[in-house]
Amino acid sequence: MLTCPMCKKSVQPLDRQCPTCKTDLSLLVDYVGHLQNGLEQAEALSTEARYFIDCIDRQETPFNDGASGLRVVKLLEAAERSLRERGRAISV
Ligand SMILES: [Zn+2]
Numbered sequence: 003m004l005t006c007p008m009c010k011k012s013v014q015p016l017d018r019q020c021p022t023c024k025t026d027l028s029l030l031v032d033y034v035g036h037l038q039n040g041l042e043q044a045e046a047l048s049t050e051a052r053y054f055i056d057c058i059d060r061q062e063t064p065f066n067d068g069a070s071g072l073r074v075v076k077l078l079e080a081a082e083r084s085l086r087e088r089g090r091a092i093s094v
Contacts, residue, residue, distance in 0.1 A: 004034065 004013050007030065009023040018028045057064045080092040 004030065 004015055004017075004027070005011070006013050006020040006023060006025055006027065008025045009020060011020065011022040013020050013022075013027060015034070016031060018026065018031055020027055054064060076094055080094045084090055084092045
C-alpha cells in the first residue's frame, strides 16, 4: 500500500492517480517499482554471497565455480554465433 504524498490517503500500489485528490502518481509508482527490483536483486546477491561463504566454511567447491562459469560463457557464445548464422547448430 502506498500513501499519496499530497493528501496522505492510502492508494493501491499500481494506481497511477490518487483516487481522492487525483494527483498523478506515475513517478512514485515507477520509483517504488525500481526500488522493489533493486531489493530483489540485492536479496539474490546476498543469498549467493551466503552460499559462497558457507562453501568456504565447509571447504567445499561451489556448484557455480569457475569451470561452471566457463561452460556458461561457452554456451552463450555458441548461442550468439548461432543467432548470427541464422540458427545454424553450433557444437559446444
Ligand atoms: Zn491524494
